[in-house]
Amino acid sequence: MIxxxxxxxxxxxxTVALRDCSIEIDxxxxxxxxxxxxxxxxxxxxxxxREEIPNSGRIWEAGKEIxxxxxxxxxxxxxxxxxxxQDFRLxxxxxxxxxxxxxxxxxxxxxxxxxxxxxxxxxxxxLTKKSGNLPGELSGGEQQRVAVARAFVNRxxxxxxxxxxxxxxxxxxxxxMRLLDRINRTGTTVVVATxxxxxxxxxxxxxxxxxxGAIVRDQARxxxxxxxxxxxxxxxxxxxxxxxxxxxxxAKTGAPAPIPGFADSADRLxxxxxxx
Amino acid sequence: xxxxAGYVAREAxxxxxxxxxMTAAAxxxxxxxxxxxxxxxxxxxxxxxxxxxxxxGVNVAVWVNGDASPAQYHAIGAELTQNPLVKxxxxxxxxxxxxxxxxxxxxxxxxxxxxxxxxxxxxxxLENPSDATAVVQQFTGKPGIFGTPSSPTxxxxxxxxxxHILQWVFLSVAVVLLLSASVLILNTIRMAIFAxxxxxxxxxxxxxxxxFIRLPFMAEGLIQGLLGxxxxxxxxxxxxxxxxxxxxxxxxxxxNLIAQMSMGPWEVAATCILVGVVGIGVGVAGSALAVxxxxxx
Numbered sequence: 001m002i003x004x005x006x007x008x009x010x011x012x013x014x015t016v017a018l019r020d021c022s023i024e025i026d027x028x029x030x031x032x033x034x035x036x037x038x039x040x041x042x043x044x045x046x047x048x049x050r051e052e053i054p055n056s057g058r059i060w061e062a063g064k065e066i067x068x069x070x071x072x073x074x075x076x077x078x079x080x081x082x083x084x085x086q087d088f089r090l091x092x093x094x095x096x097x098x099x100x101x102x103x104x105x106x107x108x109x110x111x112x113x114x115x116x117x118x119x120x121x122x123x124x125x126x127l128t129k130k131s132g133n134l135p136g137e138l139s140g141g142e143q144q145r146v147a148v149a150r151a152f153v154n155r156x157x158x159x160x161x162x163x164x165x166x167x168x169x170x171x172x173x174x175x176x177m178r179l180l181d182r183i184n185r186t187g188t189t190v191v192v193a194t195x196x197x198x199x200x201x202x203x204x205x206x207x208x209x210x211x212x213g214a215i216v217r218d219q220a221r222x223x224x225x226x227x228x229x230x231x232x233x234x235x236x237x238x239x240x241x242x243x244x245x246x247x248x249x250x251a252k253t254g255a256p257a258p259i260p261g262f263a264d265s266a267d268r269l270x271x272x273x274x275x276x
Numbered sequence: 277x278x279x280x281a282g283y284v285a286r287e288a289x290x291x292x293x294x295x296x297x298m299t300a301a302a303x304x305x306x307x308x309x310x311x312x313x314x315x316x317x318x319x320x321x322x323x324x325x326x327x328x329x330x331x332x333g334v335n336v337a338v339w340v341n342g343d344a345s346p347a348q349y350h351a352i353g354a355e356l357t358q359n360p361l362v363k364x365x366x367x368x369x370x371x372x373x374x375x376x377x378x379x380x381x382x383x384x385x386x387x388x389x390x391x392x393x394x395x396x397x398x399x400x401x402l403e404n405p406s407d408a409t410a411v412v413q414q415f416t417g418k419p420g421i422f423g424t425p426s427s428p429t430x431x432x433x434x435x436x437x438x439x440h441i442l443q444w445v446f447l448s449v450a451v452v453l454l455l456s457a458s459v460l461i462l463n464t465i466r467m468a469i470f471a472x473x474x475x476x477x478x479x480x481x482x483x484x485x486x487x488f489i490r491l492p493f494m495a496e497g498l499i500q501g502l503l504g505x506x507x508x509x510x511x512x513x514x515x516x517x518x519x520x521x522x523x524x525x526x527x528x529x530x531x532n533l534i535a536q537m538s539m540g541p542w543e544v545a546a547t548c549i550l551v552g553v554v555g556i557g558v559g560v561a562g563s564a565l566a567v568x569x570x571x572x573x
Contacts, residue, residue, distance in 0.1 A: 051480075077482035091475055095460065108280070108482035154482070 001027040001190045002048065003157060007057035009043055017043035019213040020057070025191065027157075032183045032200045034224055035192040035210035041193035044161045044210070048191070049081060050074050062157050063146060079107055081208030082159040086166035087155030088143045090135040096122065097131040098148050103150045117153055125149045126144035130178040131236075132262055145179065152183055165199060173199055200242075285490035288499055291468045292481050298467060299500060302460040302562075306504025306555055307511070309453030314512035314551045316446035320571035321547065322521060322537030323439040336402065337360075339395040339422040343372065349396070356398050359414070365400040370485045395422040454558055457504065461497050461562030469495060469570050476571065490571060494563045501559020508555065509548045516544045524547050525540055 002025040009018040018040045025031055033041045046052045046060060050066050060065050062080055069077060090099050097118055104114045113262060122128050125145040135143050144164060151159055161180060165173035177199050184190040194200060200207060207222030208215060288308050294300045338356060340349050356365045368376075371398070374391040402408060408427035415425045479489050515521070 036372075046426055075483040075485045077483075089474070089478055089481070091478060102478065103482040105283075106479050106482055106488060108488075150482070166352065 001029070001062060002056075002191070004047075004058055005058045005060075006055045007047065007059060007158050009040075009047060009052060009054045016213050018047070018054070021210075021213075022057075023208060023215060023218065025121060025189060027189055028119055028184070028187050029152070030181065030190045030203070030205040031192070032205055032222070032224075033191060033210065034195070034197075034200060034207055036214075037195075038212075039210040040213040041210055042162055044195055045083075045160050045191070045212075048158070048160055049078055049083060065193060073147045075107075076184075079154060082148075082154065082156040084144070084147050084151050084159070084161040084164045086163035088140075088147045088167075090143055090146055090150075091133055094131050096127055096138070099135065099146055100149045100153050103153050107154065121149045121153045123242070124152070126181070127264040139172070140168050140230070140260045141175055144168060144172075144176050148176065148179055152188070155186075156188065158189045160189070160192065161194075163194055170198060170266065172201075175207050200224040279485075279491050284491045284495045288495035289419045290376065291472070291492065291496050292499060294465055294471065295467055298460070298464045299385020301508070302464050302500045303503045304455060305453060305457040305460050305500055306558055307452045307507035308380055309457055309553045310505050310508030310555050311494060311511035312446050312450035314547055315503045316443045316450065316543070317547045317550065318512060318515060318521065318539075319439055319446065320443050321539050321543050323436060323443070325539055326537045327436065336400045336408050336415075337426045338398045338400065338415050338425040340397060341420050341422045342392060342395055344420035352415075352418070352420055353398055354420075356400055356415075359400055359411065361404070361411050363401045363403045365398045368397045368399055370394050383469055454554070456559050458562040458565075460559035461500050461559055462566040464500065465493050466570050468496060469566065472543040490567050493567050493571065494560065495530055497561075497566070498556060499559070501555040501557070502552075502564075504559070505552045505555025508551050512544070512548055512551060519547060 004021045004023045007018055008017040008022045021040075021044075033044055035041055043052065047054060048061060050069060054067060057067075063112070066076070066077060087190075091102065094102065100118045100121060101114045104117065108133070109117075119128065119131070122131050125148055127142060127145055127149065130138060130142065135146065143169075148164075153211065160179070164180070165176055168176065173196060180190050180192060181203070204221045204223070207217065207219045207224070209217035209219075209225070293566065310370060333334055338352065340352055342350075354361055370391055373394040373396065377389070377394060400411070402411060412427050413424045415421055476489055521544070
């Protein structure tokens with residue numbers, strides 16, 4: 001579904017955001033992109049959205065090489081990609097329904113399609129009752145659910161999320177992750193760039209770690225970082241049972257086995273990360 | 277993907293309404309500048325028409341004293357027709373000149389005169405209208421001739437140069453105003469783009485085509501240009517009917533300058549169409565520039 005082949009991206013002033021990255025993400029995978037600020041996660045997402053062009057290397061997305069995509073075809077590429085951001089990016093003067101419907105309107109979907117698909121997806125994210133509210137009347141978690149609904153309403157092949165829980169508390173973050181997991185189970189490839197160690201550790205999905213633009217780790221059923229690796233190994237998180245039923249990606253490297261009794265510290269680590 | 281006209285119109289009008297003060301300024305500037313362009317074009321057309329009138333009409337009028345004898349009167353006529361510079365002459369009676377004066381001379385001045393005060397005259401067409409001055413000189417001071425023969429040529433020249441200058445003044449002021457109108461439209465669109473930057477970024481994110489994003493802004497400029505030119509067309513039509521350039525009205529006041537400048541409905545329609553096209557052009561150019569410069573799609 002997504003292939004990076006020796007991709008290097010540097011910005012003006014010779015800042016190298018990604019350095020010779022090669023990676024393959026299969027259809028239906030759920031991937032966490034982790035790493036400290038400035039490690040290249042956002043550049044990774046922007047390259048996938050074709051907001052940036054790599055300096056060298058090639059990127060395939062849904063079978064197409066997107067590096068040489070002509071400008072007028074970019075919108076058609078983006079219709080296959082849903083995207084969620086830390087700051088929600090909702091339109092404040094439109095209701096929840098209108099915000100979600102907007103994604104279908106601007107790609108010219110007929111009204112009857114909008115009338116049937118928007119309520120479906122609002123039901124999926126659990127906001128049917130709030131469909132007439134303005135974003136300002138919703139909590140952060142609810143706003144992010146609207147953003148997820150908007151990203152998913154067009155049934156994209158890929159869903160990208162750049163720090164989707166960055167502005168949310170751990171409990172709310174859990175809800176969003178649960179939602180992304182549910183979307184993943186419909187067959188949509190999900191890529192989440194995050195700092196949320198607790199979430200990564202609980203979900204136990206494929207983790208790609210970036211550091212100074214280089215891929216330093218690619219681990220199936222991985223955890224956030226080395227220090228949390230031991231801690232997060234503790235099982236029993238609320239999301240864990242759900243994750244078990246999800247499509248498990250092919251293991252790239254061995255995943256650490258869960259160690260019982262460390263759930264508390266995993267939770268603590270997660271919170272610390274959110275607060276910092 | 278085809279962009280629905282309804283969507284473009286709805287978005288454009290909503291934006292215009294949100295930004296109505298700037299819109300009004302842009303529309304008024306377009307209107308004033310295009311009204312000037314329209315007036316200059318009318319003036320030019322009128323001057324062309326008047327010149328045609330004058331050049332096919334009388335070049336020199338020789339006035340014969342009211343008390344001149346019939347022999348003198350005929351001698352002057354014979355001398356005029358034999359002059360190589362003169363093509364043909366028509367003899368006009370005192371009564372004709374009196375009636376003509378009734379239309380061309382101010383009423384209070386005219387009422388103080390009688391028919392016997394008027395000379396009879398010869399109205400001559402020359403082989404070449406530019407010889408008028410020479411003919412005037414030849415006949416000035418001859419016996420039986422009243423005053424100096426008059427030649428409208430000199431007046432025509434003065435009139436033409438005045439109109440010419442006026443027309444250029446109008447056009448250059450109009451060009452400056454049109455430029456500022458484009459800049460105003462550009463600025464209105466720029467503000468609209470800024471006001472809607474969130475929507476635009478979301479549109480890009482969910483895969484709206486570039487033209488889908490651009491068209492409402494372009495339409496906004498187009499509407500401003502159209503509104504401005506509509507006002508300007510009204511001004512041009514007001515001038516046309518208001519000061520009597522309309523050919524259907526000119527029978528009553530034959531002989532005055534405006535009557536000679538009069539034109540048919542097609543000529544004024546062409547002016548209006550041109551004003552409309554320039555207005556649309558200014559609107560589209562201003563918004564296209566703004567979209568190109570400030571809308572990052």
